[in-house]
Amino acid sequence: MIGSSCLSVFEKVILIEVPGNAEGSQENNQQAMNCPPSFGNDSDQAAASSSASISPDFEMLEELQGNLEASTETASHAPSLGSDSDPNAFSPTDCLLCNLNMWTKGRTGVKKSSGMADCPSSVENNSDNDTHSFLYMPACFGPMPSETMNDSNLVENDSNQDNDSTPVSNNSDHEVLPTEMTAEAESSAGDGADTVNGTTGLEEYNNQYSSFLLSISPTASFAYLGDPKRNVKMLNIHLLAAQRKSNPKQAARYLVRNLFPKETLIGSSVSANCRDRPRLDPNKMAAVREFLATVFPNYDLSEFGKEWKACISNVASLIRYLNSEAKRRQNNGGGCKLPGTPASADWNAGGVRVPSEGGFQFPQSLNVPETRETGNSVPNRNGIPEEMGSLSINNTIYSTEVLEYFGNPNRNIHVPSSLIHAAKSKARPEQSARFLIRHLFPEEILVRSNVYGSITQGIYALDPNRINALREFLQDAYPGFNLLENEYHWKLCVAAINSYIRVLRHDLKRFPNKSYQLPGWGPRDPSCN
DNA sequence: ATTTTGAAAGAGTGGCAGTT
DNA sequence: AACTGCCACTCTTTCAAAAT
Numbered sequence: 012m013i014g015s016s017c018l019s020v021f022e023k024v025i026l027i028e029v030p031g032n033a034e035g036s037q038e039n040n041q042q043a044m045n046c047p048p049s050f051g052n053d054s055d056q057a058a059a060s061s062s063a064s065i066s067p068d069f070e071m072l073e074e075l076q077g078n079l080e081a082s083t084e085t086a087s088h089a090p091s092l093g094s095d096s097d098p099n100a101f102s103p104t105d106c107l108l109c110n111l112n113m114w115t116k117g118r119t120g121v122k123k124s125s126g127m128a129d130c131p132s133s134v135e136n137n138s139d140n141d142t143h144s145f146l147y148m149p150a151c152f153g154p155m156p157s158e159t160m161n162d163s164n165l166v167e168n169d170s171n172q173d174n175d176s177t178p179v180s181n182n183s184d185h186e187v188l189p190t191e192m193t194a195e196a197e198s199s200a201g202d203g204a205d206t207v208n209g210t211t212g213l214e215e216y217n218n219q220y221s222s223f224l225l226s227i228s229p230t231a232s233f234a235y236l237g238d239p240k241r242n243v244k245m246l247n248i249h250l251l252a253a254q255r256k257s258n259p260k261q262a263a264r265y266l267v268r269n270l271f272p273k274e275t276l277i278g279s280s281v282s283a284n285c286r287d288r289p290r291l292d293p294n295k296m297a298a299v300r301e302f303l304a305t306v307f308p309n310y311d312l313s314e315f316g317k318e319w320k321a322c323i324s325n326v327a328s329l330i331r332y333l334n335s336e337a338k339r340r341q342n343n344g345g346g347c348k349l350p351g352t353p354a355s356a357d358w359n360a361g362g363v364r365v366p367s368e369g370g371f372q373f374p375q376s377l378n379v380p381e382t383r384e385t386g387n388s389v390p391n392r393n394g395i396p397e398e399m400g401s402l403s404i405n406n407t408i409y410s411t412e413v414l415e416y417f418g419n420p421n422r423n424i425h426v427p428s429s430l431i432h433a434a435k436s437k438a439r440p441e442q443s444a445r446f447l448i449r450h451l452f453p454e455e456i457l458v459r460s461n462v463y464g465s466i467t468q469g470i471y472a473l474d475p476n477r478i479n480a481l482r483e484f485l486q487d488a489y490p491g492f493n494l495l496e497n498e499y500h501w502k503l504c505v506a507a508i509n510s511y512i513r514v515l516r517h518d519l520k521r522f523p524n525k526s527y528q529l530p531g532w533g534p535r536d537p538s539c540n
Numbered sequence: 541a542t543t544t545t546g547a548a549a550g551a552g553t554g555g556c557a558g559t560t
Numbered sequence: 561a562a563c564t565g566c567c568a569c570t571c572t573t574t575c576a577a578a579a580t
Contacts, residue, residue, distance in 0.1 A: 264563085327552070329563085445572080459542090506543090510573080513545065 126180075235296030236270070244269060250302070258306045264323035264329050266299045267291070276330050418480025426450070431484075440489040444481060444504035445511050451477050458516050461509045 234250050236243045245266070253262040267276070271291060298317055302314050310318040414425040430450055436442040449457070452473060464472025482501055485494045492500040 261563095325564085442572085501559095507572090509544080511571095516545095 154487070226305050235298075236295075237301030238268070241294050241298045243270070243295050243298040254306045259303045259310050259312060259318050260322050260325040262303055262306065263299055264325045266302065267296075267326045268329060270295055270299065276518065364419075376381065418483035422480045423478055424477060424480045424485075434484070435488045439490050440485040440494060441503045441507035442498055443485060446508045447481055447484070448473075448508045448511060454515060461512055464506045 058264070233244045234247050235241070236245045237251065246269075253266050276291075287365075300312055300322070302313070303310075303319075303322065307318070312322070313317045362368065413428045414433050415428050416422075416426040417426045417431070434443045434447050438447055452460070456473070460471045460473045462473055462478055482494055482504070485492070485504060489500075494501045494504070
């Protein structure tokens, strides 16, 4: 949660270029450069999950699981930790193993390779859902052939999974039962489990979901959600409850509610291109989709299916609800905000963002150029480009947060960890670039510039030092993309940046009194007119 | 051919009211 | 209390046309 809250406060521009010796600064900032665990591995979701306290749903677990053993509770971290922590925490025989054939079967309606769909990583397919930055697999996990993988293994795809699945499903070491039988075992273990219609047991289940076979021990209480290779585990009782939902939307909502800690949901987004929040772990979401596809075979739950979109919408609704609830509680009771540190909800509110809301002000040096140390006057719409330079050498530090070098350390550009963190959470470098550009330059600079400038049109070039730092950062954050100067993906980034600037300019024409003339400096806020 | 621009579509969000 | 649907709004992406 550090990530989301800090991010909400500081992701707005605290760009610091430290003058002087890079070596020295590096030394001085040695501590800062040591990324805290939450930030250091791109793993916003993983970090959020693993650092999250026990989900509130564990109360319900206790209620439902009744006399399940204490070990169950330990294992009940699975929803939040399962895919992010020690995969050996559970015995294979304690988990439901879903026949991978089912995944293939469930995808038959998908035109695109679904393996790609959830993780359309390939550079070539130009998908928006590339999830490079969402793979937070500890080394001990080894390769993970999930949909969220972006490597060619996956691209080359389902057939591999099919092959892989065979030995899994045929593994004679595992007792293979349908979920309903799991439920029976479950109910026998405790009184909390809902009863399951015994007549729908193996026979009917095999008829309807013949491939959805499960391997479980009689005392099992956890199951893999979706493809076991995703290593997303969940209490059987939750899976059963989800199965009993009347439609996938409700089931998706229920599963997400139980799969992610509330804190994670509040700070997250289901959207890959949400600007200010990390996306919900795509691996877990893909697992949810896979599960639903097996449980609701009559619905179009392919990656781009109508019903799955409805599920996503429903999950978004849940997150909205949780956010509003959190906001209410904060307002009611007790959220005593520190000056200058708005609640994350304020900033995370997305849509309408008023920079000064919650009392947060951007660094004077960047926010209110009148007071810059350089003493330069405010660059107005007709300002001269030199002022862009003066901005770039501004060294006022306004941050209580850990800072990291942005781009090559020799450039001496520092940004808050949370900004790095948020940028890396974007699915694609273009999105990250678009996100970062508004934090690297104030609007008044942006509206009369573009990345390389266009002299003939009186458009200035943005500070090349920062632009290069941005490119270097993206290159580092998205190793699967070609972000060298003049290369394809960098051009996409440039186009995205220029597109963003264009919109700013367009808005400026429509609303001449717009935000950049206000003291606050932040993303455009067309609503504040 | 490439870049820039304006416009519009699509998706996501918060707020709110109604329902369960 | 939790959930759902609707509306208005913002942001991102895409496309066609114009300019270079």
